[in-house]
Amino acid sequence: GEDVEQSLFLSVREGDSSVINCTYTDSSSTYLYWYKQEPGAGLQLLTYIFSNMDMKQDQRLTVLLNKKDKHLSLRIADTQTGDSAIYFCADLDNKLIFGAGTRLAVHP
Amino acid sequence: ETGVTQSPTHLIKTRGQQVTLRCSSQSGHNTVSWYQQALGQGPQFIFQYYREEENGRGNFPPRFSGLQFPNYSSELNVNALELDDSALYLCASSSGYRNTEAFFGQGTRLTVV
Numbered sequence: 001g002e003d004v005e006q007s008l009f010l011s012v013r014e015g016d017s018s019v020i021n022c023t024y025t026d027s028s029s030t031y032l033y034w035y036k037q038e039p040g041a042g043l044q045l046l047t048y049i050f051s052n053m054d055m056k057q058d059q060r061l062t063v064l065l066n067k068k069d070k071h072l073s074l075r076i077a078d079t080q081t082g083d084s085a086i087y088f089c090a091d092l093d094n095k096l097i098f099g100a101g102t103r104l105a106v107h108p
Numbered sequence: 109e110t111g112v113t114q115s116p117t118h119l120i121k122t123r124g125q126q127v128t129l130r131c132s133s134q135s136g137h138n139t140v141s142w143y144q145q146a147l148g149q150g151p152q153f154i155f156q157y158y159r160e161e162e163n164g165r166g167n168f169p170p171r172f173s174g175l176q177f178p179n180y181s182s183e184l185n186v187n188a189l190e191l192d193d194s195a196l197y198l199c200a201s202s203s204g205y206r207n208t209e210a211f212f213g214q215g216t217r218l219t220v221v
Contacts, residue, residue: 041215098152100149
């Protein structure tokens, strides 16, 4: 079946850029997503990209998609302490298929 | 604030009991999906309802069942609770069965003891 994989942990200094990576297996993916989850909360839709796009920018967020390598990344510019959370990559196949999440820790 | 509300927020049940979780979808959305998120893991798809019909099911046993009402709100029922059912249960609503933009509620934390 389809699978989505992410690195589990990322630590960055406040003000630096963060890059969270994700790989997926489904070659027929149409949309790929990034969700954010803060402690004790539900999932917040951050952004998504259609599979015929290479890049999407939304304020501090940049999503890059390499369809050939089935690799998706989320870059957060000027990372702040409020960005500390778990970030989930998800692939849409009628239902969402999530990775295990990347915990982003932002330190001063 | 997504407009998707779930109740209750927390629940403690005993093994073998039954539980009903509720979800009100965002205005204008006719599709509701349910996910189970165990501690330290990503959400796993349980099932989806589109216009009151089940429209996809994940790898969960039949004791997980659901319902969608004419106002598109939804219930998740779990019978014969097991300890491993302890998790955060998330509801997502979207417009149309393809789930292109799914918005999640805050979840119900279920603890089975």
